[in-house]
Amino acid sequence: SQQGEEDPQALSIQEGENATMNCSYKTSINNLQWYRQNSGRGLVHLILIRSNEREKHSGRLRVTLDTSKKSSSLLITASRAADTASYFCATDDSGYSTLTFGKGTMLLVSP
Amino acid sequence: DAMVIQNPRYQVTQFGKPVTLSCSQTLNHNVMYWYQQKSSQAPKLLFHYYDKDFNNEADTPDNFQSRRPNTSFCFLDIRSPGLGDAAMYLCATSRGGLGTSVMDTQYFGPGTRLTVL
Numbered sequence: 001s002q003q004g005e006e007d008p009q010a011l012s013i014q015e016g017e018n019a020t021m022n023c024s025y026k027t028s029i030n031n032l033q034w035y036r037q038n039s040g041r042g043l044v045h046l047i048l049i050r051s052n053e054r055e056k057h058s059g060r061l062r063v064t065l066d067t068s069k070k071s072s073s074l075l076i077t078a079s080r081a082a083d084t085a086s087y088f089c090a091t092d093d094s095g096y097s098t099l100t101f102g103k104g105t106m107l108l109v110s111p
Numbered sequence: 112d113a114m115v116i117q118n119p120r121y122q123v124t125q126f127g128k129p130v131t132l133s134c135s136q137t138l139n140h141n142v143m144y145w146y147q148q149k150s151s152q153a154p155k156l157l158f159h160y161y162d163k164d165f166n167n168e169a170d171t172p173d174n175f176q177s178r179r180p181n182t183s184f185c186f187l188d189i190r191s192p193g194l195g196d197a198a199m200y201l202c203a204t205s206r207g208g209l210g211t212s213v214m215d216t217q218y219f220g221p222g223t224r225l226t227v228l
Contacts, residue, residue, distance in 0.1 A: 033216065042115075042201055042219035043154065088153065090217075098144070098166075099217060101153040 005102050006089055012108045019076040021105040023089030024069075030092050032065055033099065034074050037086045046074075046087075079109045114138070115220035117202050123226045124192050132187040132223045134202030141207035143185040144217065145177060148199045160185060161207055189225075197227045 006023050013019055023032070031050045035043040049056045049065045049072065056063045062075040076083055086106045090099040115136045124130040134143065141162050146154035158167045160179045174196070176188045189196055203217040 035219075040199075040222070040224070042117075042221045043203075043217075044219070045216045048216060098156055098159060100156075103153045104151075106151075 006087070006105045008105060009103070010106045010108070012110065013079055015079060015081055015109055015111050017079055017109075019079050019083070019107055019109070021074045021087050021107070023072045023074070023102055025072075025089075025091045025102075026070065029067075032063075032072050033090045034061075034063060034072075035088045035090060035101075037088065037104070039085070043088065076107075079107075081109050081111050083107060084109045115202060115204055115218050117200075117220035117223050119223060120221060121224050121226070123228065124189075125228050126193065127191045130189050130192055130225065132189075132200050132202075132225070134185045134187070134220055135183050136202075136204045136218075137183070138204055138206075138218060139182060140204035140218070141182075142205045143179060144203040144205070145175075145185070145187050146201040146203065147196075148201055148222075150198075154201055157187070192225070192227045194227050197225055199224050 006021055011019055029051055031048055033048045034046045036046055037043045047056060047058050047061055047063050049063050051067055054065060060077045065072045086104045088101045088104045090101045092099055118133050144159040145157045147157055148154040156168050157171045157175055158177050174190050179185045199222045201222045202220040205215055205217045
């Protein structure tokens with residue numbers, strides 16, 4: 001199955017700045033999801049965007065999806081130190097009932 | 112609160128000594144998953160149950176097995192742990208549903224960190 005690939009691998013910013021993470025994938029999808037993982041913990045679902053959607057918002061999060069380029073971006077606005085975590089995109093292969101996770105972007109937000 | 116619970120949070124075992132990790136859920140979800148996650152890597156799916164139907168990933172070693180005695184519980188058995196099996200093991204659930212081919216949200220437990228001595 002395919003795997004999403006995030007970039008950058010690591011991102012370091014100051015509180016109040018915006019953070020943008022990108023994800024690319026290889027084959028057609030039904031939906032794409034973003035998850036957050038705090039160090040040593042389980043993953044927490046952030047947002048799901050379906051293949052027929054182009055943009056979705058949830059609080060300080062904005063996700064875009066470009067199926068023609070097979071890419072997605074996650075924007076976190078006005079970042080906080082508590083946003084420090086790893087962020088993973090996950091895709092479902094059409095016809096499969098499982099998710100494949102990318103390698104993740106490690107975000108560090110300094111006070 | 113409905114949730115996914117994993118026990119223990121930390122497990123230490125000896126090389127070759129069988130170990131069982133447990134997961135329970137109060138979400139009444141149809142699907143349960145086990146992932147292995149090594150340091151700074153993506154979670155890797157080992158297998159999943161859709162209700163009672165077991166689905167093994169092609170590259171999951173035979174050393175790993177799973178049991179789901181009822182809707183709420185799922186176990187990961189590692190028959191002969193090796194040093195390379197040291198990792199975080201994550202359990203997750205999703206609602207699933209008849210005729211559903213579109214993946215919905217997965218809900219993760221806090222994970223069990225396995226150390227092999």
